[in-house]
Amino acid sequence: MxxxxxxxxxxxxxxxxxxxxxxxxxxxxxxxxxxxxxxxxSPTDLLAASLGSCMVTTMAIVARREGIPFERADFSLEKHMTAQPPRRVDAIPITIRLPASLTPGQRQKLEEAARTCPVHRSLLPEIRRDVQFVYE
The missing domain is CATH 2.20.25 (N-terminal domain of TfIIb)
Incomplete structure (x- = not known):
């Protein structure tokens, strides 16, 4: 589509x-x-924001399908550009915060969903993505 x-x-x-x-x-x-x-x-800001949005949205889709409670989730990230030309996104470290009440099995399903979202899979492998999941 x-x-x-x-x-x-x-x-x-x-x-x-x-x-x-x-x-x-x-x-x-x-x-x-x-x-x-x-x-x-900026256009590259949108690229980085797309990663965070896609990861959390994909987690929510999996949560809905699997009956996993998903009432709160948020992310923060930084976009780092290369220091030398050619200009491109170099790294997008991201932290995703979720409720501590999720079980280990639920956490595993949601983390796998985040790491396989369409944007994550579409980015060049050279773009470093340090993903941290924080349960609070």
Whole structure:
């Protein structure tokens, strides 16, 4: 199934994107370290955010299918760019926080789901991904 996403350059190194099915807009801006003002997500910020969002969403899908309680989950990550050209994402360390009440079996299923989400599988193997799961 294809999803149409459109984008228009709005000037000053900024874009406005539109999600075809919902019509929701999303603005991007070049980052400060690459001639932009950093006023919004950069394209590479979206790449990193997509990883966190995909991991947690895939965990929620598995939880729903398997009857695992999944009322709270959040993530934090950092996007690191290469120091030398060519410019690209170098590493995305991510921490996913989940309830301590999950059983060892539930944790294993959810962690496996996160590590096999579509975005995780789509990233170049050269992009380092240190994934930490914290149960609190």
């Amino acid at each position: 294809a999803v149409e996403i459109t984008g228009s350059y709005t000037g000053d190194l900024k874009m406005e994107l539109h999600h075809g099915p919902s019509g929701m807009p999303l603005a991007t801006a070049a980052p400060r370290d690459n001639m932009g003002d950093g006023s919004s997500f």
